[in-house]
Amino acid sequence: MTQITDRFGPDFSPKVSPDKTKIAFLGYDDKFLGYQQNSLYVMDIDGDNVQVISQGFDRNISNITWRGDGKIIYFQYDSEGMTRIASITLSGKVKDIVDELGGLSLGRPYSGASYTISKSGRYAFTYGNVHNPADLASGFNGAKRRITDLNKDLFDYKTLGKVEEVWYESSYDKKRIQGWLVYPPNFDSSKKYPLVLEIHGGPFTNYGFRFTAECQLFASKGYFVLYTNPRGSTSYGKDFANLIHHNYPSQDYDDLMSGVDHIVERDYIDGDNLFVTGGSGGGVLTSWIVGKTDRFNAAVVAKPVINWYSFVLYADNISFFYKYWFKGMPWNNLEEYMRRSPISYVGNVKTPTMLLTGEDDYRTPMAESEQFYAGLKLNKVESMLVRIPGASHGIAARPSNLIAKVNAITAWFDKYKK
Structure with a gap:
């Protein structure tokens, strides 16, 4: 050789x-x-x-x-x-x-x-x-x-929600951000509809012009769904993705809030009924969002990282995260790790928040969700922790888990709809 x-x-x-x-x-x-x-x-x-x-x-x-x-x-x-x-x-x-x-x-x-x-x-x-x-x-x-x-036998008698591509500017620096808006089936422009912001994981991945069972299921229950590619997303070049290098979460929050602002300008979006959810990296950003604003009626944080200090020491790739996502070991960079950890802002949270994680998740271990849940309870925030037996980081790998996940999220949102 x-x-x-x-x-x-x-x-x-x-x-x-x-x-x-x-x-x-x-x-x-x-x-x-x-x-x-x-x-x-x-x-x-x-x-x-x-x-x-x-x-x-x-x-x-x-x-x-x-x-x-x-x-x-x-x-x-x-x-x-x-x-x-x-x-x-x-x-x-x-x-x-x-x-x-x-x-x-x-x-x-x-x-x-x-x-x-x-x-x-x-x-x-x-x-x-x-x-x-x-x-x-x-x-x-x-x-x-x-x-x-x-899937012809299914779609012959199911009506999908229309999906519209949208572009808007970030309030932080005017960068153009791409997203997609899923309409409820049988949309009626004379009515007002609640909006769900659904956030992708990664963070270095992308959403796109692709089928999504989860967003279509949300739409089928009467919600508009916005999914976007904030800074850090792939498919826009390496500079756009690395805007969050050693800076995650950060202005990706502004990109997401600008997307919501852009959509709620439409007459048929009910600005008093806003909801947010995301998994993995999207769970990071959802927990970050509720620590920064109370504009959302309810949130569902799926399989998140809550505390970067603990995460880099017991997630499934301990030789990677401290080296590529941070400047060094957590004990040498305590302030930086905690500045970027949603647990640091749990005292600000007023939004009713559900956490949802697989018990066999080695990427974002259950202890991350437990930390945030404990903080919410100590802060007397209405909250719930859903533990999914036998599920790993890919919660929806089993179709039954996908349905159960969507039902849990929409039940939580329905509870706090005005």
Whole structure:
């Protein structure tokens, strides 16, 4: 075995060219940033003449495949909440091929898709959008043909809520923020509707133009649902994602509040019936929000980090978080860890708050939720802790848990609707 790359940073996903003379691979120089974006490299088969061919392409590249003639490399990427297949020449010219690669998360509209492509350029991929969970499609030269319609028997007698793309400016620095608004089915513009702000996790991930069972279920119960990509989200380039480097939570809060402000201007949104929820990183931001404002009638904090000091010492990747998300060990940076911890603001909370976490969650352990719940109880805030037996960080991995989660959230919100 011979080592052929040696930089400080990961090199991975090597793919040998059809003529066996070159290797394409992904990687980046590790700079200990919260978000580090893959670039695409090509080198000779012996490791010489390494060249980055994606220079200037400011999106994360994945799933690379050579074309049969060795002149083109296909790849997958996210941009502004849309997943695409594209091609790149060895000189770095990028061309989009097809979009609407479906996210494989059923519950929430996360990115994540899969494709294969033949030597001649014909492709098959997971096809999905706001109207349907991922199905299988195929195509050639930009076309797409849906092959499966696995949920037709369901959607033939279910009415989905319309999904509208929205853009607005952050009150913090006027950066443009993208989001999507899910309407209740059979929407009537003469009526007033409550609004749920649903926040993604990560934080270095993205929501997008993808199906979301959870948001559609909220909508089916009469709520508008706003989901957005605040700063820190991927699919907008590395600088946008790293606006929260060593600064999370921070102005992502302003991005989210600006989104709510933007939507409540509509006549049919009831500004007196606002609700907020999110899981994982979204749970962090939900617990942060209720410590900063009492504009929401109720909140549901799912699988959160509440105390960064404790989290970095017992979560499932203790060698990572203190090094990439903070400047160092917690005992050397106590003020910084606690400044960014929602537990530090629990004394401000007046919003009725439910916590909801799996008992087998090793990413955001149950003790995080227990800390916040205890603080809320000591502060005499109406609160509830829901413990889900046998559930890990992916609470909705079991469909029954997804339904139970949505029912618990909407029951809590319904209780505090005016």
